[in-house]
Every structure is written in C-alpha cells, then in structure tokens.
Amino acid sequence: MLAGKRILLIIGGGVAAFKSLILIRQLRERGASVVPVITRAGEEFVTPLSASALAAEKVYTDLFDLTDEAEMGHIELSRDADLVVVAPATADLLGKMANGLADDLASTLLLATDKRVLVAPAMNVRMWEHPAVQRNAALLKADGVLFAGPTEGAMACGEFGFGRLVEPDEIADAISAALSAGPLAGKHVLVTSGPTHEPIDPVRYIANRSSGAQGTAIAAALSALGASVTFVTGPADVRPPAGVNVVAVETAQEMLGAVQVALPADAAIFAAAVADWRVASANASKIKKDTSGSLPSLEFAENPDILAIVSQMVDGRPKLVVGFAAETDDVVAHATAKRDRKGCDWIVANDVSPETGIMGGSENAVVLISSGGAEEWPRMTKDQVARKLAARVAEALT
Known part of the structure; x- marks a missing residue:
C-alpha cells in the first residue's frame, strides 16, 4: 500500500476542506505519514488542531514562522516528502501554481518542491468551467501535475455540475497510483515533439504550425506510468513537462543528433513535426530586398528522415517505434503507406485540415495504424489521447 511513504498535504480554503481530515485518516490507515499544511483560507474550514490530531504531526501554516525556519525550512519541507498533494485545490491555488506565484507557505512549497504534485480541485461549477481556470489546469497538466477529479455532483452552494471534490478514498487511490512503480518502471522511452525551425x-x-502540445502530453503520460523519458523538443509553444529529461533542439539535423545520443531506448515515439526540407546554404546575414524587384533564389535540400533511420536500424532498434502522420486527405491510406515505407511499428494519424482545429488546438482525433489494421479513436483532448497511447505502449513493452 503506502507503507513508509510521506505525503505533504496542502489543505486549501473551501467547504470541501473537511474531507481532507478524512483523507488524512485513510492515508494513515494505508501506512503513509502525512504532514499537513493549511492555507489561511483553509483555517476557516478546518483547524490546525484537528489536522494535527489526525496526522500525529505538526501542522504548518505560516511561511514566516522563524521557529519553523530554524527547525525545518520551507525548502526542506517541500522536499522531505514522496508526494505533494493539494486537497482541496481551489481556483486560487491552481492559479498560483500555474503562474509561479509564491506569497504564502503553500504556494512557496509548491514552487520549491522537486517532487511530483497531485491536485484534487474543488470549486463552484462556474468557476471550474471559467476559461482562466481551464487554462491554468491545462498548463499544470502539461507541466506534469497529476489531477484527481473534479467530479460532477451537487455542491454546497446549491448548484450542480463539475467542480465537486472527489471522495477521499478516490484521492487516496490516486496517491497510491502515483507512488506505485507503474507498468513502465525501468523502461526508457524517447519522445520527439514540436516543430523544427530551418533557417533561411x-x-x-x-517551420510549420505544430504547437508541440500532443508530444508534450505523451511525454507526461509515459512519465506518469513510470517510464524514464528523454524528451527531444523543437521550439514548441508549450512548456516541456516536469520529470523528464529535456533536450532542446532547433533544426531537423540537431534533432537527429539528439535522438542518436538518446538511444538505446525501449520505445521511440516520433511526434515531432519535422520539416521535410531545409535551405541548402542559409545566409549568414539577413537577405535584403533587391531594389530591382527580383526575388531571392533559395536552393532546398532534403532533411534526414529520423523516423525511417531509427525504424530501419539493424542494431539497437527500439522494440517499439511509433511515427505520426499529419494528413489533410485520405488519412488512413496515406498513413498506412507511410508505415510500410518507413518501417515503423505504429503510425498515429490525424486529419489536420484547417476546419478540424486540431493543429495547434486542444483536441485530437487519431487513427492508430498497426499490423492489425486501422483503429479509429474518438475525438478527445490531447491529454486523453496521450494517456490512451501511453497505456498501449505499456501493453506492448510488458
């Protein structure tokens, strides 16, 4: 279960805070020790005395308590745990986490920790659905923060919908899952992501319109299953996830070099949208307009086919090689032909026509092409696609 595990539990301010006391008891029953941190707003709903009694630990509330700083500074407190849990996670706490704010003990701990973080959001349905909160949640997920809920149900305010805190036993299960070895423990997975920029x-x-969101989500999902992830990324719009080995590159040639250095790997997932061509000889200085009106002449060269190179390796080829195919027509036919041509095991194909809103958007609709044929997945968020693909990778490697 959780024997010997140490949980730093941050209790935010909200009606659902009373459930954090039940969570403390359940975590201790599973063998974990719990160190509670209560925000100033959280103290309006639960008392430090009640949390301390259930946890059998000192409760921390004040960033500027000099005694605590002498005994256990906030940096040490943030790292002397196996997992940091925020329950309930209010809209305010999610906003502070997403934007790197640290104006109290809880937010400072969350910014200073080097451990994984799991949040259990709880707020009014309109607050949860607000675009700002959804942006913050998406950013935190991309950063590798784990989420338990929220769920749908009746709320203390009398409204009904998503935003309700999941039950303490479900949070405890999520904590157990986060601290388990995971099906990909001991496996090394290479993931490429983002566009490449080929200088003129x-x-x-x-370049192209890839945001890097799908590759980032895949890296985070694989890491959540216990994999050691090397994340080779071009200049993406989204930040790389926490807990992975990030290798930043710009060009296709740099990406190939980084991939070769990262091998061997148990699996390689090539989600990057690599430019097919580059300018053969990029100018060392800015090209100026010709006053005569003549246009500059650019000579192109073909970039290395990273997917084909790795797929066709004789020695050291990953057990599973997955490519991506962004198409605008005849998706299955083109992706199937690409799989045969490149020699990879799977192709994840999607339609990126402008009307789909997929390129650069938050959702994806993919078809998984394998030796067994084409499997169409329903349209879902990129995080959901990533988790489903990560689960398939785990099945293939175990």
Missing part, C-alpha cells in the same frame, strides 16, 4: 537567414526560417 539569421531572422527568417521555415
């Missing part, structure tokens, strides 16, 4: 001159480059 020092201020111009060739």
